[in-house]
Every structure is written in C-alpha cells, then in structure tokens.
Amino acid sequence: MDLRQVRLIMDLRQNGIQDVNVLSAIEKTPRHLFVPENFQEEAYENTALPIESGQTISQPAVVAMMTEAIVGDKRLRVLEIGTGSGYQTSVLAQLFRRVYTIERHGNLLKTAQARFDKLGLHNVTTRLGDGTKGWPEQAPFDRILVTAGATEIPEALLDQLRIGGILVIPIGPSSDAQSLQRVRKEADGLHVEDLGLVRFVPLVGEPPVR
Numbered sequence: 662m663d664l665r666q667v668r669l670i671m672d673l674r675q676n677g678i679q680d681v682n683v684l685s686a687i688e689k690t691p692r693h694l695f696v697p698e699n700f701q702e703e704a705y706e707n708t709a710l711p712i713e714s715g716q717t718i719s720q721p722a723v724v725a726m727m728t729e730a731i732v733g734d735k736r737l738r739v740l741e742i743g744t745g746s747g748y749q750t751s752v753l754a755q756l757f758r759r760v761y762t763i764e765r766h767g768n769l770l771k772t773a774q775a776r777f778d779k780l781g782l783h784n785v786t787t788r789l790g791d792g793t794k795g796w797p798e799q800a801p802f803d804r805i806l807v808t809a810g811a812t813e814i815p816e817a818l819l820d821q822l823r824i825g826g827i828l829v830i831p832i833g834p835s836s837d838a839q840s841l842q843r844v845r846k847e848a849d850g851l852h853v854e855d856l857g858l859v860r861f862v863p864l865v866g867e868p869p870v871r
C-alpha cells in the first residue's frame with residue numbers, strides 16, 4: 662500500500678471512523694482506478710473529485726461515514742442509488758453479500774461495471790434507470806444507500822426497505838448542502854437520526870440517459 666493510502670486511513674480515523682471492517686474495505690479499494698486521468702495526483706486526498714457527466718466521486722470521509730451508518734451482518738443485501746464512479750459500490754461489495762446499484766447515466770454505469778469486473782467484484786448487480794423508483798424485482802432490501810441529494814425520501818425506497826432495515830439519504834432543499842439522514846424502519850414506524858451536513862449532486866427523478 663502506498664503512503665498516500667496510509668495517510669488517508671489515518672485521516673478517516675481522525676474523522677471519527679472506528680469500524681475496522683469499514684476502514685479495511687476502504688484501505689483495500691484502489692481509489693485511483695475510480696478517478697479520471699487528470700486527477701490521479703489527488704486520488705487519495707480526502708476530497709470529492711469531478712467525474713464524467715458533471716457528477717462527482719464522493720469524499721472518502723463521507724463514503725466511510727455512510728458505510729459505517731449501515732454496516733451490519735455480512736449476509737445483508739444492499740441497494741445503492743447513484744453508482745457514479747462505482748467507488749462507494751466497491752466498498753459496499755466487500756462488506757455485504759450482494760449489492761444492487763442503479764445509475765441514470767449510461768456512460769458512468771458502463772465504466773463502473775468495467776471496474777467491478779477488473780476488481781473481481783462479482784456480487785455487484787448494476788442497472789441503468791431512475792433510482793427513485795427503486796428495484797422492485799429485488800426488494801425488499803436490508804439497507805438502502807442514496808448517494809445523491811434529495812428533497813424528500815422517495816416513497817418507493819421506503820416501501821422496498823425491510824422492517825428492521827436502514828436507509829441513509831442526504832436530504833435538503835438545495836444542492837449546496839443536505840443533512841444526512843439515517844432512517845430505521847420499524848413495525849411502529851420510521852425512526853430518523855441526523856448524521857450531519859453533506860454535499861451531494863442532486864438526485865434526478867427522470868428517465869435514464871443512454
């Protein structure tokens with residue numbers, strides 16, 4: 662492992678990330694493979710970076726925090742909305758039995774799929790589509806992670822979450838900042854916890870771009 666990667670992990674620890682399995686999954690994920698050519702120098706910096714189609718690869722500290730917020734038994738099935746570069750997906754694939762991920766930009770999904778193949782992550786299933794509708798054929802899910810900012814929680818995602826399951830989603834009125842919400846679905850209703858401010862590109866509830 663190179664020095665930059667060691668430094669990143671130390672940085673995440675200082676940011677309060679404690680789960681050893683989460684830290685280890687991030688340590689084993691070669692982020693430079695998910696970052697465009699002209700940003701290779703910054704691949705292991707703790708910052709978000711631009712990718713194709715005006716989207717971003719999330720900041721490692723945010724990936725770590727969101728992953729820590731849903732981590733649990735290794736046998737769980739996860740739905741991710743917003744594949745983007747596939748970086749967050751790859752971290753999840755090491756911690757869960759199966760990861761379903763939906764992206765609305767065909768070019769991003771194609772590149773991400775090639776990365777999963779290259780890394781041998783055979784427990785990832787991808788779909789081009791509008792993630793606000795979820796993936797009814799594969800529901801219910803134990804965990805749902807939305808990596809784009811929404812104005813409200815899409816109803817379909819709550820419907821497709823198992824009782825006892827957890828949904829993590831950035832919610833806010835603008836794309837400047839959102840509050841990261843952790844929603845636990847129990848038989849008696851929803852229990853919401855605020856995990857702090859984050860900044861994501863918008864969740865776009867429209868047909869996919871092929």
Ligand code: SAH
Nearest residue numbers: 718743745746748749764765792808864865
């Ligand atoms: N998890 C990604 C971050 C991606 S940024 C990573 O680690 O790189 C958010 C992504 O959500 C973008 O690629 C955007 O195209 C996608 N997105 C936005 N709205 C969507 C929707 N309704 N369905 C699926 N993907 C969506």
